[in-house]
Amino acid sequence: MTALLFLAFLAMLLLGVPVAIALGGSSLLYVWAEGALPPLVVLHRMASGVDSFPLLAVPFFIMAGSLMNSAGITERIYSFATALVGWLKGGLGHVNVVGSVIFAGMSGTAVADAGGLGTIEIKAMRDHGYPLPFAVGLTGASATIGPIIPPSLPMVIYGVMANASVGQLFAAGLIPGLVMAATLMGAVAVTAHRRGFDRDAQFRWARLGHTGKRAFLPMMTPVLLVGGMTSGAFTPTEAAIAATFYALFLGAVVYRTLTWRSFLRVTQETIETTAVVLLIVAGASIFGWLITTTRVTEGVAGWVLGITTNKWLVLLLVNLFLLVVGCFLETIAAITILVPVLLPLMIQLGVDPVHFGIIMVLNLMIGLLTPPVGMVLFILARVSGLSFEQTMRACSPFLIPLFICLGLVTYWESMVMWLPVTIYR
Template structure:
């Protein structure tokens, strides 16, 4: 089994796509070590995709792409300016508020960074903010995308861990708001230290007009959350409802979406979905190999022989996830690590819903750092800065993110209170 892990990491370091590294290393074991028939291998890979919750993946991706293409991000941004632009460091606060709203539609950090980030960074630079500060706050706020529901990583985690995706969505609400408060307090501190001013005067009329303009878009997260909470939708049906509503906004209400844009958005969605499902299929085979060789069982026994203290285990797992998140994108990390870590966590009494939110935040922080941080590269391209300058700009924003991670890790009720109150968790 050592050679399988070695092949996987060598392939990653060589720059080979993740799904090829996963599948290639697993196929080495099945063909040259265990001599497993091809039809069994194909069955395992296909079985990894044979999951009803996975149907939500393309629809959540499509909904986020439609929101970006239909001009909805501009209305969200204008409303966020009316809400928070009057504060000190106003546009930095607007950046965070806008991400909170857009997080309820996109479900991914990259969509948040690419969609709102383009508008936010330009606006902040035009108002005299440094490019580094604009990029840093945009990077930090983009991590809200997969924490505040809906969330693509939550869908994959729910399938891999066999837990309620609806409970995961509700579990992300309070942690997402806690992260928002942490980042806004950090902006307030920066504004006081560097004597930043307010970017506009608060006006009720402007707030009302921008709210009315953005209201149809603001209804999207409410449709998703309320629909699942009251049992009107499954997660997959909620994703389809979000897409339907996005099409209504783009074609009927705002009339900002064209058939040409829809064609492009559809192709982008197919491409992204295919890459996600390839990773899931390859990771399913890789995970099966790990289980077959008893590596997951040995890992659990090894860690539990060192300590059974759940808090120490959470610290060790956090460190592992922060490191892995810098090298693997979130879908691959979740697909590989959940089968390995879940037996350990269940034995020491850690709730899988709590761990799902914690794991996702760890992996989102990993997206901000080299060598493979996708949000880092997106923001470097948008801002025109080098990857090195972008990395340095993001570093101070790890303070509120790591503070939030510690709180979410060691205060499980931040995650579990809402789904428990709604009867989704015992």
């Protein structure tokens, strides 16, 4: 019967059925075939899955990132990043990474970074003579920083599914996100030396001060969020609401670049995206519940530990598994399906749920750059005009620094856990 659950789910995915419907449909088929539970249990569990206070953060983080893009705030961030690091060799490559780090503290999603800031970055790098594949590949890699540095939409979903502190997850992602930026900037420096890329701007204090003044208020967003959460002024869920109202205040009152038409468009996009995310969470909640009640999680743990009980080797196997899953499943769907399966194994091995959350999210962010379902690849292909295959090849060299970061995050637990332990424990 458990095989029926998984086979039905995989068959629906292969037939092109949306993930949310495939999760709920396969669960309903299992309940009907088993006959031990009334089918209304499916609806009840799905409703219970989305009846969660932390999930209120989902629409607000989505809306905050969209408002930042629509209000033209991304251009201010890019100008400041250019003044800050554009004087380095391969300057606009470094600007690409630094801009993504700053924007990551506002949006929490890789898609918003790639579609908003990425449009500006690719055009600027192309206009300055950088090879288009280099610009596209670096933009895709730097966009993956978005959900690692707080705030982070995938971490909110993980926190709900794993019953882990979202605040601790946010704190745990900060240092790994900065390490990702450092390794990507190292890759840019090496490429600039090999290909002879020049500096794209002269360092001037006056320009840095001017662009910093223009970008000061948007850059206060992460300070507002992290400061508010660590001080206890508001919860991570309330932080999402604060970020949305702050972005709305900047766009409508301070800069006056947000029109009614763009606000209505942002609202509509937020509703559509939130509906999709919550449908996936609802479908995955009943799917995960069935996996737990049929003791699949215990079976997986027993099977893996039957191969090896070495913690580091098990983490390697889990990483490889997550990288493969990331090629085929969207991030939210993968988190909601796999957390009930893998988290008990991690706890049994002594891996902190917060640490494992960072490992899982980083793996799935790398999956955004791998075919056939890499969402960032599709967005960059549309933005740059390259084909999907060309975009995939452009991003592949930048997987190397991301894999280095994944290794550090997996096996250097103290690096990940130092900040959440310092702040919360």
